[in-house]
Amino acid sequence: MVCTGCALLCDDIRVEENDCRHACRIGDAHITSTAQIEAMVNQSPCDTDAAIKSAAEILMSAEKPVFVGFGNSVTEAQATGIELAEKVGAEIKTFHTGIFDDILDGRVKTCTLPEVRDYADVIVFLGCDPMNTHPRLLSRYAYYPRGEKRQHGWEEDRTAITIDLRFSHTASICKEAYTIDPNRQIEFMDALMDALSNKVPKTTYDKKRILKLAGKLKKAEFGVIFAGTSAPPRDATIRLMDRLNESSDFRLLSLAPGYNLRSIAEQLRQLHNRPGDDRDGSSDGSGNGGGTNLHEADCILCLGFDLMNSLPAHGINGKMIVIDPNDTLTSRYADVVIPCAAGGIDAAGSAVRMDGEPVELPLIRESERLSDGAILKRLLEVVR
Numbered sequence: 001m002v003c004t005g006c007a008l009l010c011d012d013i014r015v016e017e018n019d020c021r022h023a024c025r026i027g028d029a030h031i032t033s034t035a036q037i038e039a040m041v042n043q044s045p046c047d048t049d050a051a052i053k054s055a056a057e058i059l060m061s062a063e064k065p066v067f068v069g070f071g072n073s074v075t076e077a078q079a080t081g082i083e084l085a086e087k088v089g090a091e092i093k094t095f096h097t098g099i100f101d102d103i104l105d106g107r108v109k110t111c112t113l114p115e116v117r118d119y120a121d122v123i124v125f126l127g128c129d130p131m132n133t134h135p136r137l138l139s140r141y142a143y144y145p146r147g148e149k150r151q152h153g154w155e156e157d158r159t160a161i162t163i164d165l166r167f168s169h170t171a172s173i174c175k176e177a178y179t180i181d182p183n184r185q186i187e188f189m190d191a192l193m194d195a196l197s198n199k200v201p202k203t204t205y206d207k208k209r210i211l212k213l214a215g216k217l218k219k220a221e222f223g224v225i226f227a228g229t230s231a232p233p234r235d236a237t238i239r240l241m242d243r244l245n246e247s248s249d250f251r252l253l254s255l256a257p258g259y260n261l262r263s264i265a266e267q268l269r270q271l272h273n274r275p276g277d278d279r280d281g282s283s284d285g286s287g288n289g290g291g292t293n294l295h296e297a298d299c300i301l302c303l304g305f306d307l308m309n310s311l312p313a314h315g316i317n318g319k320m321i322v323i324d325p326n327d328t329l330t331s332r333y334a335d336v337v338i339p340c341a342a343g344g345i346d347a348a349g350s351a352v353r354m355d356g357e358p359v360e361l362p363l364i365r366e367s368e369r370l371s372d373g374a375i376l377k378r379l380l381e382v383v384r
């Protein structure tokens, strides 16, 4: 079975009657959860048909609809969501897809997860804490395993470094950790780039440590940067990659939330021959990455995305429709809630792993819940 708890899409999961083998704690909770939310209209319980009807009415009367999320839906549901968005004239906002766009556009070198396992000797966790977001990344690919050219694993063959806004759990097991001020991220990146060019950096950060870090990065035979949601702005990351690749060989991978974010980035790119709407690389969930601001939208459809976890409620003025398997902060405020089956649990389909590998998601168990793809199809049939 495949776990859809994060974008690693671990494919060695064994689900038995009272047991879920090989999954991490996030995956185990994700797979074994049987919590279901109820269909609601105006915070009153109703049946799913009534919620779909109400959502269709809101979509048909909306002048500036925006769809957000898509990272926790199977590829087929994403495609139906794109069709529905086109039919009702909605803009799609996908958060945290900026690095995927850069990778797909060829702005930056990347690699596969098995290549990380086999070849990586220097691994940088930039603005991410995989121990708490992608827990098996370190054991399966990035740090602990023996690989074809890294037979001694983390003890001798690999150096893991964190550069983050706080001293995270991942930092606690890395050989080196750099904690940077959220308001001085660019200063740190500029200082590191100076150090990589053999200049003494002009910075209030510890110059000696930055020079030491640059020395380590320059010696990498096969370096990998995992960029997460609190990484410095995207352009600064790309500039750092360009500078690193003048003297060594570095690849970039995105550690974004959502198990299928790479797929929606690919689909939007193919559709419009342009990246998705997270064009400015904003990773703050502000929704201001281009096009309609979320506070201007008169209807927001959240597809498997807890918008209010990122954006304060006072920034939202439009009607809110939520399609989600889980109870979220957003579903508690939504005008319409439509519960759906979870991709890879009680809805089958396909997905794209964070490194671009296509993965089939078989059903783990049957349920009576409609899949998000089926709900979107029903909406597609009724909206005009």
Ligand code: SF4
Binding pocket: 003, 004, 005, 006, 007, 008, 009, 010, 022, 023, 024, 025, 026, 027, 028, 134, 135, 136, 137
């Ligand atoms: S690392 Fe991610 S995909 Fe793998 S078991 Fe944990 S949550 Fe699931």
